[in-house]
Amino acid sequence: MDEAQGAHTATDRAQALREHGLRATAGRVAALAYIDAHPHASAADVYQGLVTDLPSTSPQAVHNIVQDLHQRGLLRRTDLPDAGGARYETRTGDNHHHVQCVVCGRVEDVDCVVGHAPCLMPSDTHDMRIFVTDVTFRGICRSCEQTEPEPAAY
Template sequence: MDTTGGPRSATDRAGDLRARGLRATAGRVAVLAYIDEHPHVTASDVFRALREELPSTSPQAVHNILQDLHQRDLLRRTDLSDSGGARYETRTGDNHHHVQCVVCGRVEDVDCVVGHAPCLVPSDSHDMRVFVTDVTFRGICRSCEQTEPARAAD
């Protein structure tokens, strides 16, 4: 994962894959590159975007790649309400949350104020050690609010 915020090359991504014990296939490198540039996308989004670049790929192959990358902590998977499927991003290893527009579905990152996981502690952990908290703020973005004022009042 790039911690400097700078652009990542295919060589950098291939190195990341190998460091996590994965072969640096064209599909894996392409998926990482796409999600780096388009965070919070679904598997369907990735497949549609890459089918020209990787004509022999299939929706199942994309799902398999996403699963491999998620299991090796190269991708974060987030399941959000009403989002049409799991969303993926390359921002991993930190304690950030999300804000989601209930009209258009746009998702953005929200940094945790506390900074370390878990940033919230439940009133009753039911004898479990809590190590992460996922928070999704749901609202309406300004663009949707301007086009749907009646919905914004809710």
């Protein structure tokens, strides 16, 4: 289990923030809690999830928070096709992949294809040490398939 996933209480999250060199502000603790409960959330999702309890927060503040948390390794940022922006999750420290519905945009985790990072190796590394591989499987979920059996070519 990675560090962020192990932080399930406000105290644990505050400690994780401090261990990563960040102040444990109410916004950071709340953002970690929200993203832990809502994996693959966008910054806009996080803002909507926090604004009721933290009315003084702003969309820009949330963007800054998720960027800081990502840079310090507490969040993983994923840029998925047609997602309308970066998605964040607390599952860090592994090289898992994602599956995305091309109709509704639902995103789910897929464990590493081989079982160890980087899961896949390119045919030519161009003299680079490869440490991560991002794979996005795209398809259509069953619920969308019932309403739209023939999605457009993607």
